[in-house]
Amino acid sequence: MTQPSALTPAVSETGDPLLLTPGPLTTSRTVKAAMMHDWGSRDARFISINHAVLAQLAEIVHGEGAYVTVPVQGSGSFAVEAMLTSFVPRAGKVLLLINGAYGLRAKRMLDIAGRETVVYASAEDTPPDLAQVEALLRQTPSITHVFAVHCETTSGILNPVAEIGALAAKYKKSFLLDAMSAFGAVPLNAPALQADAVTASSNKCLEGVPGLSFVVCRREALAATQGNATTLVLDLLDQWRNFESTGQYRFTPPTHVIAALHQALDEFAAEGGVEGRGGRYRNNCRILIEGMTALGFEPLLKDGLQAPIIVTFRMPKHPRFDFQHFYDGLKTRGFVIYPGKLTVAESFRIGCIGRIHETEMRGLIAAVHDVLKEMEITGVADAVRS
Template structure:
């Protein structure tokens, strides 16, 4: 049995087969996919054909099933484009033009949502927590009490610029206690971390095909309460990103309004079947958590330090401080790791030098041990004596976490 992430060759000729030794993508998506997922894209589909309409219907049904009990109050609306398209579609469709959003940010993606609100020309209040800490329910409550004009709260489920897992349950409780509505960007978490409606109330959430379901890039999806979808009519600033119009058209015809990414949908449907076979959200999340634990333990043994305190580490992606050793140059570290078969991610922080290692995709704990071994060898090749970060970085982390 080949390791996860390596193609499983079957009998019969193939046209332009994937390379046998592709590097693992240790990123928050795109990520390493299974051979069966890649293989699903080898057929062409007619976007108006009944077979493809049936695929779309099955995909929507399977995504809703991931919510568990209470899913009957929701519907699923796929949207062409990357995850950021879906975030903009959600904000532009569910927030009335005279509404106001409390944007909770602790990294690049929360700040991108605030920038989206600027482009939309809609009012917002930004709570920027920096790179280390999550927004808390008490802070949300205080802001909502002070500003009755706020109609919605936007929370990032997992902020992948740092890897922080935000406390969406307490944010939701604070939001609805104040009579407002919650929107969730669960781009990098849905499928591995639960968003159960009976535990966490929200009006809509978004995610993407190329994240924890382990599909390929090309579309995302909005899962929203049917009541919220109905109320969204006429809100959107955009023809293409109107979630309610897309939903209404799909409900009437079974088709996407505009040309769908047919091959990507076929791959995603295969990925959803694999997700179910692994044990659904619980099974997928357990593998990712084990990936994180094995990788973090090994990297710490090498001297690396995580940006975040233990309680906020997500099983999606982990940010590490760059070593203080003057011989450590990230670009060189990156290239040497890539040569060993692992593509890591540069940091996206504003205050310290860092890099990120993803835990998601077709990888298991055995692959993560290989990652640690590759990092150890790379440090030796670079002549880096210590992977310890600058003392000032650790002091700042301790101060903010206190």
């Protein structure tokens, strides 16, 4: 791929702008092509494809045998709400560890469902203090479940889920994990975490397309959720029992999305699974941070907290820096980035995931430099930071 400039915008394999976002994201030509066929939802071939997809998703988090994958038609938030409202009984109480928008969303879901919560909140650039988490568990024996977000894409922070899972197990609490943005790129062992359920979706690190989410559930824990669900369509146990008895969805599945995910999982395996996919993303993240830092931008997070999924940069204070101009200039050059969602600082975000490689990341840095020149912001880092 040629280096982008105002005259040569970067494009994906199919000529679209590159999506440097946390999803939807840039997908391969072959994943797109997998959606060019129509599938009957009760056709034997489609049922076989779906079965293979569900089995492989559980394997990614080492859940073979003890865990099953329950798909949910919809975006990732559908699976999170299905997990929370299926696993938490009416008399349950959830310790929510919140350091971003997705933890807050889980709180809203539980409030609507009438489930009691205990909130431990930290700043968006700060992981939970494990000593305080343990103190809450020790002081509040009525807590039945612990909920955490693996990679909180509000900031890009990687939360200490292994330690959180160990605390949940120590105090005999059910551990529920939103792994939406890290599943497939950051190593995750559901049995070692003693997690009862882990959620993710098709359109993040697996590089499928939007429309399917899923919950990898410990089989015994799922069986114990009878009567918990607050809705019919988000009842994970009912969904799974239908698969066991018929091999089919209760309601119309997103057939094209599932076929695309089947292809995406083949490509995921060919790249080396979590190790290979995560390695490429880590390299993308390194190039992004090094290049942006050299141009004067300041990452929000320290190295040890940064997940290789999406990077938040503080908004420059230079008097000539205008984010809309910056965003539009990058889009014209073929790169779509994301505005920030922080309360702790003005910011914007750039993703490292999707069908993006080193060449495209270096092209992005060249495009950022080009846009800064267009905005008459040149020179050393201090000129950008002001």
